Amino acid sequence: MGSDATNDMTKNERKPGRMSEQRQQRIRLEISREAARLFWEQGVAATTGEQIAEAVGLSVRTLWRYFRNKESCVEPVLAQDGEEFVALLRRWPRDVSLEDHLMEWAINRTKDPDQQAFDQAVIKMTVLAEKEPDVRTAWLMTNDRIERALVEIFADRLRRSPDDIEVRLHAAAATAVVRVISEDISAALMAGADPTSLGNTLGQMARAVHTATGGAVGDPVDP
Amino acid sequence: MGSDATNDMTKNERKPGRMSEQRQQRIRLEISREAARLFWEQGVAATTGEQIAEAVGLSVRTLWRYFRNKESCVEPVLAQDGEEFVALLRRWPRDVSLEDHLMEWAINRTKDPDQQAFDQAVIKMTVLAEKEPDVRTAWLMTNDRIERALVEIFADRLRRSPDDIEVRLHAAAATAVVRVISEDISAALMAGADPTSLGNTLGQMARAVHTATGGAVGDPVDP
DNA sequence: CGTTATCCTGTCACTTAGTGACAGACTTTG
DNA sequence: CAAAGTCTGTCACTAAGTGACAGGATAACG
Numbered sequence: 001m002g003s004d005a006t007n008d009m010t011k012n013e014r015k016p017g018r019m020s021e022q023r024q025q026r027i028r029l030e031i032s033r034e035a036a037r038l039f040w041e042q043g044v045a046a047t048t049g050e051q052i053a054e055a056v057g058l059s060v061r062t063l064w065r066y067f068r069n070k071e072s073c074v075e076p077v078l079a080q081d082g083e084e085f086v087a088l089l090r091r092w093p094r095d096v097s098l099e100d101h102l103m104e105w106a107i108n109r110t111k112d113p114d115q116q117a118f119d120q121a122v123i124k125m126t127v128l129a130e131k132e133p134d135v136r137t138a139w140l141m142t143n144d145r146i147e148r149a150l151v152e153i154f155a156d157r158l159r160r161s162p163d164d165i166e167v168r169l170h171a172a173a174a175t176a177v178v179r180v181i182s183e184d185i186s187a188a189l190m191a192g193a194d195p196t197s198l199g200n201t202l203g204q205m206a207r208a209v210h211t212a213t214g215g216a217v218g219d220p221v222d223p
Numbered sequence: 224m225g226s227d228a229t230n231d232m233t234k235n236e237r238k239p240g241r242m243s244e245q246r247q248q249r250i251r252l253e254i255s256r257e258a259a260r261l262f263w264e265q266g267v268a269a270t271t272g273e274q275i276a277e278a279v280g281l282s283v284r285t286l287w288r289y290f291r292n293k294e295s296c297v298e299p300v301l302a303q304d305g306e307e308f309v310a311l312l313r314r315w316p317r318d319v320s321l322e323d324h325l326m327e328w329a330i331n332r333t334k335d336p337d338q339q340a341f342d343q344a345v346i347k348m349t350v351l352a353e354k355e356p357d358v359r360t361a362w363l364m365t366n367d368r369i370e371r372a373l374v375e376i377f378a379d380r381l382r383r384s385p386d387d388i389e390v391r392l393h394a395a396a397a398t399a400v401v402r403v404i405s406e407d408i409s410a411a412l413m414a415g416a417d418p419t420s421l422g423n424t425l426g427q428m429a430r431a432v433h434t435a436t437g438g439a440v441g442d443p444v445d446p
Numbered sequence: 447c448g449t450t451a452t453c454c455t456g457t458c459a460c461t462t463a464g465t466g467a468c469a470g471a472c473t474t475t476g
Numbered sequence: 477c478a479a480a481g482t483c484t485g486t487c488a489c490t491a492a493g494t495g496a497c498a499g500g501a502t503a504a505c506g
Contacts, residue, residue, distance in 0.1 A: 017453030017502050048491065059456050064493055068356075133291075133364070140363040141356070165407055169400045173435040176370075176399035177392045184388055211437035212396040240473050240482035272463065282485050287464055447506100454501070463492065472483070 028066055028076050031056050035073035036121045044070070044134045071134040078129070078139050080122045081182065082146045089153050098218040099206035106202050126186035147175040154217055166216075173212035181205050251289055251299050254279050258296035259344045267293070267357045294357040301352070301362050303345045304405065305369045312376050321441040322429035329425050349409035370398040377440055389439075396435035404428050 034055040038047040049070060053063040067073045092101050129139035150171035155162040162168075185201055210218030257278040261270040272293060276286040290296045315324050352362035373394035378385040385391075408424055433441030 015453075016451050016504055019454070019502070049493085050491085060492095061457075061494090062455055065455085068493085070492075136367065137360040137364060140367060141360060144359065144363060165403070168403050168407075169431055169435070172399035172403045173396040176395035180388070180391050180395045184391075208392055212392070212435050214434035214437070238482075239475060239480045242473070242483070271461090283463095284465090284486075285484055288484085291464085293463070449504105449506085451504090452502085454499105456499090457497090459495090461492100461494080463490100465488105465490080467487090467489105469486090470484090472481105474479105474481090476477100476479085 025076075027056075031058070031063065031066055032074055032076035033118070033121060035070075036077045036125050039074060039132070039135065040121075040124050040128060044132050071138045072141070074125055074135060075138050075142055077118075077121055078125050078135075078142045079145070080118070082142055085178065086146055086149045086153070089150070092153075092157070094157065094223045095220045097206070097220055098209060099203055102202040102206050106198070123186045123189050126183060127190045130183065130187070143175055143179045146178075147171050150175055154213075157221060158216065170213040170216055174209045174217060177208040177212045178205055181208060248299075250279075254281070254286065254289055255297055255299035256341070256344060258293075259300045259348050262297060262355070262358065263344075263347050263351060267355050294361045295364070297348055297358060298361050298365055300341075300344055301348050301358075301365045302368070303341070305365055308401065309369060309372045309376070312373070315376075315380070317380065317446050318443045320429070320443055321432060322426055325425040325429050329421070346409045346412050349406060350413045353406065353410070366398055366402045369401075370394050373398055377436075380444060381439065393436040393439055397432045397440060400431040400435045401428055404431060 031052065035047070035052045038051055038055065047070075049063055050060050052070075052073060053060045056063070063073075067075075088102070088105055092098065125135060126139065129135045148171075151162050151168055154160075154171050154174075155164065155167045158167060158170075160167050181201065181204060185198075189195060206218060254275065258270070258275050261274055261278065270293075272286055273283050275293075275296060276283045279286070286296075290298075311325070311328055315321065348358060349362065352358045371394075374385050374391055377383075377394050377397075378387065378390045381390060381393075383390050404424065404427060408421070412418060429441060
């Protein structure tokens, strides 16, 4: 007695037949890419779940096991940049300003060709989100998740509670301005703008976050 | 020639059998109330379109003519407070601060009992939006529309273009903080908080908007 | 390497969401 | 009242999404 069997692992309980988290995500992303392609080519309404499933090589039933509805199929693609941004903020050193941190990242950033092709899909979906309501809901849900992540990150950085209303306000405002700038950049790139001016837009993001949080987030803080 | 017949009205083209805009909105609101009630009582998934239609006394076909899908049925209820807020901002005099304007409105506000019962539904849906993904998408879409309205309002007040990125950033940040405060208030009221402290929260909103816009929106501006 | 416990997946049958077409009731303008 | 156009319900239909079950795949363990 006193020992809960099969429960003594510290974390990450991997059971016999379960497939790796990584592989799950890969499949979700694969589905998302195809869904994004089809949505772009023929519109959301004209694209059926069957088409998406077929494009990926899955049964329709399995598709609905990975995504609860058609719109959410594009979320992994839409979340791409946001996740990267959130991951970047998690590594944000306390003694560095946001602008410097983003800039340094922009410089060290590697751009493999596969990634670039993928970025194209992200841009397309972000632009599509302006017009297609179903894609827009997916886009807004994605940003909602980013906001929740930022609450944690900001709380940590400001040494405040994630329940603190001010922290939540800062996270919401920051997410909102980052979203708008993303939309703006996507629209510009789609219109054929020069991508080399991207370093500038990261600075713009940093400044926008600083402004939208009333200066609370962006400057270095004491360790 | 040179005269496009049936097109010479200045605006508001009313055609023979068309019913008034007002009546349309009333029906939408009626549907929304019933949908909100059912969603609250039994959850979204367990509520069918047929149930909503029956509760209102419409055929299912007609229900789908008023709303393109199930989630969006609650949008009119969720939009209630937001629309009021937007209407309030439209009447915001240039020589008055946001805080003063909101406060004055709070004082002159009449509270008839039917309205109060309705507010209860708004609060319930706002709280429900925290957990139920389908209601959350509706809530986010509602706030997205508010944001677009704020772009126009801010552009007008700041005498800038609605396409100006800064104006859009201000609108996005402002909408975001107002949304978070709304969620906070709703949660508090649902938990049984005293509604008389509401005057204070309007001040909080005004200050949050001022902060989130970097001080650009909130102060009086010259006429 | 084989066993075993657990999963992931496909098939099938099913309910619900949502749409197109058409006919009749209704409503506003003249 | 007449005319023109809209709103609504009925019917038939497609597509979205789920529950149940059986077989194949997979990771842990010996």
